[in-house]
Amino acid sequence: MKAMRVLVTGGAGYVGSVISAQLLAGGHQVTVLDNLSTGHADAVPAGAEFVEASITEAGNAFAAGGFETVVHCAAKSLVAESVAQPQLYWDNNVGGSLALLETMREHDVRRIVFSSTAATYGEPQSVPIVEDAPTAPTNPYGASKLAVDHMLTSYANAHGFAAVSLRYFNVAGALHTDAVSFGERHAVETHLIPIALQVAAGRRPALNIFGTSYPTPDGTCVRDYIHVLDLADAHLRALQWTESHAAEHLICNLGSGSGDSVREVVEAVRTVTGMPTPVAEADKRPGDPAVLIASNERARHVLGWSPALDLTRMVSDAWTFAQSVRQG
Ligand SMILES: NC(=O)c1ccc[n+]([C@@H]2O[C@H](COP(=O)([O-])OP(=O)(O)OC[C@H]3O[C@@H](n4cnc5c(N)ncnc54)[C@H](O)[C@@H]3O)[C@@H](O)[C@H]2O)c1
Numbered sequence: 177m178k179a180m181r182v183l184v185t186g187g188a189g190y191v192g193s194v195i196s197a198q199l200l201a202g203g204h205q206v207t208v209l210d211n212l213s214t215g216h217a218d219a220v221p222a223g224a225e226f227v228e229a230s231i232t233e234a235g236n237a238f239a240a241g242g243f244e245t246v247v248h249c250a251a252k253s254l255v256a257e258s259v260a261q262p263q264l265y266w267d268n269n270v271g272g273s274l275a276l277l278e279t280m281r282e283h284d285v286r287r288i289v290f291s292s293t294a295a296t297y298g299e300p301q302s303v304p305i306v307e308d309a310p311t312a313p314t315n316p317y318g319a320s321k322l323a324v325d326h327m328l329t330s331y332a333n334a335h336g337f338a339a340v341s342l343r344y345f346n347v348a349g350a351l352h353t354d355a356v357s358f359g360e361r362h363a364v365e366t367h368l369i370p371i372a373l374q375v376a377a378g379r380r381p382a383l384n385i386f387g388t389s390y391p392t393p394d395g396t397c398v399r400d401y402i403h404v405l406d407l408a409d410a411h412l413r414a415l416q417w418t419e420s421h422a423a424e425h426l427i428c429n430l431g432s433g434s435g436d437s438v439r440e441v442v443e444a445v446r447t448v449t450g451m452p453t454p455v456a457e458a459d460k461r462p463g464d465p466a467v468l469i470a471s472n473e474r475a476r477h478v479l480g481w482s483p484a485l486d487l488t489r490m491v492s493d494a495w496t497f498a499q500s501v502r503q504g
């Protein structure tokens with residue numbers, strides 16, 4: 177792939193920092209645009225230019241940057257917060273993305289890869305979930321992401337954008353190099369694996385298992401976990417796809433194609449860490465579907481992508497990262 181000048185929005189966050197690091201490793205030039213609302217300035221990889229600004233104020237960065245393409249990760253992504261304060265999600269995720277697309281149009285940058293989500297599907301009618309499945313999000317976060325997917329279809333049709341929506345399932349793991357580590361470091365942590373690792377490290381007394389009577393083999397929810405390095409690889413492939421697909425919008429699920437239950441994740445955490453990791457049975461979390469598993473056939477077929485790293489590797493990399501954060 178030829179070297180590109182890429183703007184990564186949200187590049188001070190978990191997923192965006194790993195994608196930025198992998199783009200740099202691939203010889204591309206990276207500018208990170210992030211307002212640090214949930215990100216960290218020290219997560220922007222060395223070698224990337226950093227612009228501290230909102231996606232609603234990207235004009236100067238575009239004027240200076242000469243970007244060929246955009247990876248758009250910036251968003252608010254807490255489901256419960258989106259239910260309590262939907263205005264934040266419509267404003268930041270939908271209004272912010274619209275402002276970004278208009279700035280792109282103004283500067284004639286018409287290639288974009290967008291962080292969409294499995295939450296666009298809501299409660300699935302069948303699994304594995306294919307991209308043509310009905311979309312019925314069960315919360316404003318998922319609805320805001322689906323709105324941007326629709327926005328991208330219309331910008332492809334009307335304005336010739338080459339757009340890819342990558343619908344991530346459950347992202348986990350971290351990137352480690354000799355010098356640095358990039359992983360999940362949310363001030364408000366809601367995700368299962370980092371919370372379970374905090375329990376393993378003795379920083380929380382027990383992991384609350386949200387629901388033990390789901391119609392699944394062990395009664396706990398099943399999710400499709402995908403390593404953030406496999407995710408980054410898919411973004412590089414999607415960027416390449418946009419080179420030759422003007423006026424098209426591709427939607428691809430990114431998942432492993434298989435599921436693990438909450439109890440199976442806890443077992444993986446115990447095996448990797450060697451720590452007891454106590455659990456407590458708790459009520460169901462409202463809006464949690466029993467099973468979410470991706471069909472990844474389209475990403476395999478169209479992008480030539482396949483996930484390589486398993487749950488044990490995700491937990492092990494996340495554990496190494498969590499320990500490096502505690503020491504650092
Ligand atoms: N982590 C997952 O499991 C998961 C799953 C599905 C989809 N996603 C999507 O992937 C993306 C990245 O998620 P993450 O887990 O890395 O979250 P994160 O909170 O770590 O990163 C998001 C980044 O966007 C920045 N940001 C938010 N609003 C902004 C704005 N208006 N202008 C500029 N920067 C802004 C934040 O400061 C943060 O650095 C999000 O769009 C999220 O919806 C994540």
Ligand SMILES: O=c1ccn([C@@H]2O[C@H](COP(=O)(O)OP(=O)(O)O[C@H]3O[C@H](CO)[C@@H](O)[C@H](O)[C@H]3O)[C@@H](O)[C@H]2O)c(=O)[nH]1
Pocket residue numbers: 253293294295344345346347366367368369371383384385386387397398399438461464468
């Ligand atoms: O303390 C905890 C945290 C989570 N869970 C369960 O673990 C599973 C995974 O939960 P979590 O890590 O919060 O991920 P999801 O709710 O599945 O959502 C993630 O995956 C979605 C796509 O599937 C993305 O859209 C969201 O942004 C992302 O948060 C769910 O069954 C939860 O009920 C627990 O039992 N206890």
